[in-house]
Amino acid sequence: MEVKASAKEVRVAPRKTRLVAENIKSQPVDVALNQLKFSPKKPAKHLYKVLYSAVSNAENETNLDIDNLYVKRVQIDEGPTWKRIRPRAMGRATRILKRTSHIKIIVDEK
Numbered sequence: 001m002e003v004k005a006s007a008k009e010v011r012v013a014p015r016k017t018r019l020v021a022e023n024i025k026s027q028p029v030d031v032a033l034n035q036l037k038f039s040p041k042k043p044a045k046h047l048y049k050v051l052y053s054a055v056s057n058a059e060n061e062t063n064l065d066i067d068n069l070y071v072k073r074v075q076i077d078e079g080p081t082w083k084r085i086r087p088r089a090m091g092r093a094t095r096i097l098k099r100t101s102h103i104k105i106i107v108d109e110k
Helices: 014-021 028-037 042-061
Strands: 003-010 069-077 082-087 093-098 101-109
Touching: 003 042, 014 042, 014 069, 014 101, 028 042, 042 069, 042 101, 093 101
Parallel strands: none
Antiparallel strands: 003 101, 069 101, 082 093
C-alpha cells in the first residue's frame, strides 16, 4: 500500500534537489534515510524531512512494517519563483530568480 508525504515551496532549486533525489530512488527506507542524513548537500535536509514524514505516515496511519518499506517514487516539481532585483552599474538592474521546489515522496511495502 502506497503512502505519500510532500513539502511545498521548499526554498531549494528543483534542479539541485533532483540530483540528490536520484540517489534514494528504489532504496530501502533505512538506507535512504542514512544517505540523506550524512549528505552535505542542502536539499538532503529537506528530502530527509519528507521521507521521515512518509515513514511516520506509513507507521501510524496504515500500520505497515517499517523494515519492509522502500522508496517507490520521488517527484520534484518546480514551485513558484521569487523574483528579485539587483542594482547594477550606470542605473541598470538585473533580475535574480530564486527558485522553489515541490517535493513528493511515495513509499511502499516490498
